[in-house]
Each structure stands twice: as structure tokens, then as C-alpha cells.
Amino acid sequence: MTLERVCQATVHAHLILRATPASSTACAPYPNSPPRPRPWPSTCSEQPAACKNKLRRCLRLLRSLFIALSANRAGRAFAERSALGGRLSRRFVAGLTVEDAIAAAAQLNAEGLDVSLDALGESVLDPAQAEQSAAVYHQLLDAIAARGLRANVSLKLTQMGLDIPGRVTGPALTERLVGELVEHAARTGNFVRIDMEGSAYTSATIALTERLHARCPGAVGTVLQAYLHRTEADADRLLGQGIRIRLCKGAYQEPAGIAFAAKADVDANFCKLMKRMAASGVFCGIATHDEAIIAAMCAWVAEQGIDKRAFEFQMLYGIRRDLQRRLVAQGFGVRVYVPFGPAWYPYFMRRLAERPANVLFLARNLLKR
Ligand code: FDA
Numbered sequence: 341m342t343l344e345r346v347c348q349a350t351v352h353a354h355l356i357l358r359a360t361p362a363s364s365t366a367c368a369p370y371p372n373s374p375p376r377p378r379p380w381p382s383t384c385s386e387q388p389a390a391c392k393n394k395l396r397r398c399l400r401l402l403r404s405l406f407i408a409l410s411a412n413r414a415g416r417a418f419a420e421r422s423a424l425g426g427r428l429s430r431r432f433v434a435g436l437t438v439e440d441a442i443a444a445a446a447q448l449n450a451e452g453l454d455v456s457l458d459a460l461g462e463s464v465l466d467p468a469q470a471e472q473s474a475a476v477y478h479q480l481l482d483a484i485a486a487r488g489l490r491a492n493v494s495l496k497l498t499q500m501g502l503d504i505p506g507r508v509t510g511p512a513l514t515e516r517l518v519g520e521l522v523e524h525a526a527r528t529g530n531f532v533r534i535d536m537e538g539s540a541y542t543s544a545t546i547a548l549t550e551r552l553h554a555r556c557p558g559a560v561g562t563v564l565q566a567y568l569h570r571t572e573a574d575a576d577r578l579l580g581q582g583i584r585i586r587l588c589k590g591a592y593q594e595p596a597g598i599a600f601a602a603k604a605d606v607d608a609n610f611c612k613l614m615k616r617m618a619a620s621g622v623f624c625g626i627a628t629h630d631e632a633i634i635a636a637m638c639a640w641v642a643e644q645g646i647d648k649r650a651f652e653f654q655m656l657y658g659i660r661r662d663l664q665r666r667l668v669a670q671g672f673g674v675r676v677y678v679p680f681g682p683a684w685y686p687y688f689m690r691r692l693a694e695r696p697a698n699v700l701f702l703a704r705n706l707l708k709r
Pocket of ligand 1: 536589690698
């Protein structure tokens with residue numbers, strides 16, 4: 341599919357999205373800002389139901405396309421070398437260097453926001469490159485301690501060599517590198533979050549987190565994805581051990597047999613699990629930009645008398661800055677996930693997959709060139 345077709349599909353989807361009242365999920369809508377009905381777009385000549393079906397197909401297609409592109413090595417090599425690609429990625433990526441990331445973290449801290457720093461990288465197949473990725477994280481942990489920043493780090497296991505062929509090499513190297521980072525974090529009073537990748541890595545990620553937590557309790561946690569059927573059982577197991585969880589909806593393409601296909605089901609599972617986590621006594625991260633879910637959470641903790649600081653909201657750098665600041669003003673903890681570094685392509689493609697309207701931003705920038 342050409343970029344032009346992608347943009348056309350996106351414009352159509354965007355117009356319908358703008359006309360569709362904000363979907364109320366399994367959670368109640370935001371009490372202070374009820375969804376406003378919007379006029380159906382004059383460019384859409386079809387009946388709303390037919391149009392909505394088209395929209396769903398369009399969005400599914402775009403999501404699959406961008407997720408497939410995120411794993412395309414040739415596209416990645418090309419994009420990450422291009423100056424234009426670098427410029428576009430700045431929408432979601434804080435910069436290229438450790439210094440850029442530390443400066444962004446200091447700025448966010450000054451605004452009352454906590455941070456998790458992600459030195460972007462994944463699918464690393466060269467052991468030397470995996471060692472290099474770990475070295476950047478050691479540098480980050482030292483810089484955070486030296487500057488007294490309210491920041492921890494997030495990393496991916498395939499960035500630390502998990503995919504390197506050879507049964508022993510990949511997993512053993514990964515365990516050593518991540519283990520050393522978790523020990524470093526424990527020494528400096530910090531925390532390592534192991535991001536969750538596609539379902540091929542779920543079991544390995546959870547198992548490694550459990551082993552490292554047993555060695556350095558409280559210095560490591562992981563991420564669970566509400567779209568997976570297995571997540572409820574995983575959450576109970578991790579909470580039972582006192583392991584900190586970041587709950588997100590999930591950013592990869594997963595087969596229907598293991599994941600909820602309908603967004604409403606993913607949202608309902610998210611709502612159920614976020615409440616369980618907030619009430620668990622384990623400090624968890626509720627990672628979403630979904631305003632209806634966030635509102636439902638705020639209302640629910642008030643109702644239950646749960647401390648606003650018993651959990652934190654987490655959002656991505658550059659997305660819903662207004663909402664991040666509003667929650668801080670209301671006394672909630674908010675952590676911003678700040679990615680940086682030259683290996684930005686897969687992360688950037690997943691952000692486009694989540695919100696096709698972001699392609700319009702991309703297209704506008706291409707036209708400006
Ligand atoms: P949803 O997709 O329903 O979007 C709700 C609203 O949020 C949208 O209407 C829009 O306003 C806004 N929004 C969402 N995405 C946007 C975007 N890209 N650009 C602009 N606006 C956007 N996933 C994973 O599989 N493993 C992981 O380790 C992580 N880690 C992680 C950390 C943090 C801090 C966050 C916030 C998210 C993740 N994710 C993740 C990604 C997550 O799984 C999910 O894909 C995105 O957060 C988008 O889902 P929402 O919950 O925001 O809701």
C-alpha cells in the first residue's frame with residue numbers, strides 16, 4: 341500500500357472518529373467532561389452504521405500495516421538513517437543522547453511529573469550491541485543518581501540479546517546483563533521496569549522478573565497487557581509476590597486465540613485489573629491515555645478511600661500532556677515514559693499504529709519539507 345493510500349484511509353477514519361462520540365468503555369465516563377456529540381462529517385455520504393464498519397476495517401488495516409512495518413528491518417535501517425525520519429520521530433522521542441534524555445527528565449520533574457527513561461532498542465542480534473545497550477542503562481542510572489532525578493528506567497529483553505540464536509547465548513546473556521542492571525538499581529535506590537514485548541516473550545519476561553525480584557526485592561517489575569487472556573492470572577501471581585506491575589492495553593498484533601479481539605473487552609479487562617492492582621498494596625502503574633478509564637479510576641479510588649499515591653498513572657512522552665498536568669494538579673502521581681536514542685523506528689511505528697490520526701501529522705510534516 342502506498343503512503344498516499346495510507347493517508348487517504350487515515351483521513352477517512354479520522355473524519356469518522358471525529359464524528360463519533362467518545363466511546364464509553366466498561367468504565368463510567370469522565371464526570372467533569374461528558375462526551376459531546378459531534379456532527380456527522382459532510383464528506384461521508386454513507387449511513388453511520390455502514391461508515392462505522394468501514395472505519396473499523398480501516399483502523400484494523402492501518403494498525404496491522406504499522407505493526408508489520410515496525411518489524412521491518414530494511415525500513416528501519418533506511419528510516420533511522422534519514423534526517424527527515426529523525427525530525428518526524430521527535431513527536432514521540434526526547435532526543436538522541438543520554439544528555440537529551442536527562443534534560444527532558446529534569447524538565448518533567450520540574451513540572452511535578454516522574455519519569456521512566458527508555459534507551460530505545462529491541463531485536464538486538466549482536467552480543468556486543470546488547471552489552472552496549474546495557475552500558476547506556478548503567479550510564480543512565482548513574483546520571484539519575486548524580487542529578488537526584490525522580491526517574492527510573494525501562495528496558496526490553498530483546499534489546500539485551502534475548503533473540504540471539506543459541507539456546508544458551510541469548511537468554512544467558514540477557515539474564516546477566518539485566519541482573520547487573522537490577523543490582524545497580526538496587527544499590528542506588530532505583531528501579532528497573534522490564535517492558536513487555538509480543539506474546540512470544542511473555543513467559544520469559546515474567547519468569548526473569550520473578551527471579552530478579554527474588555534477588556533484589558523491589559528493584560524490578562514488569563508490564564502486563566490487558567489484551568491477553570492470561571493477564572489476570574499473571575497479575576494475581578505477580579501481586580502475590582509483591583512485584584510491581586505496569587498495566588497497559590498492549591501494543592502488538594496478537595492472535596485471537598490468546599487475546600481479546602474487541603476493544604471493549606480489552607478496556608473492560610483493563611478496568612477490572614487496574615482496580616485490583618490499586619487495592620493490592622503493591623505500587624503499580626496504570627498506563628493509559630484513555631480519559632474515560634482514567635476518570636473512572638479517579639472516581640473509584642475516591643469512593644473506596646484509596647490513597648491517590650497508592651498507584652501512579654503512566655503516559656507516553658508527547659501524548660496527552662494536558663491530561664498529565666491535570667492529574668498532577670489533582671494530586672495523583674504521574675510518570676512519563678521518555679524514550680530516546682537513534683533506534684526510534686519500531687517505537688515510532690507502534691505509536692502510529694495506536695492512533696492513525698498521527699499519520700496526518702506525519703503527512704503534514706512531509707508536505708512542509
Ligand atoms: P487507547 O489506544 O484506547 O487510546 C485512548 C486515547 O489515548 C486515544 O483516543 C488518544 O486520545 C490517546 N492516544 C493513545 N495512543 C496515542 C498515540 N499513539 N498518539 C496520540 N494519542 C494517543 N505496550 C506494550 O505492549 N508493552 C509495554 O511495555 C508498554 N509500555 C507502555 C508504557 C506506558 C507508560 C504507556 C502509556 C503505554 C505503554 N504501552 C506498552 C502501550 C500500550 O499498550 C498502548 O498501546 C498505548 O498506551 C495506547 O493505549 P491507551 O491505553 O492509551 O488507549
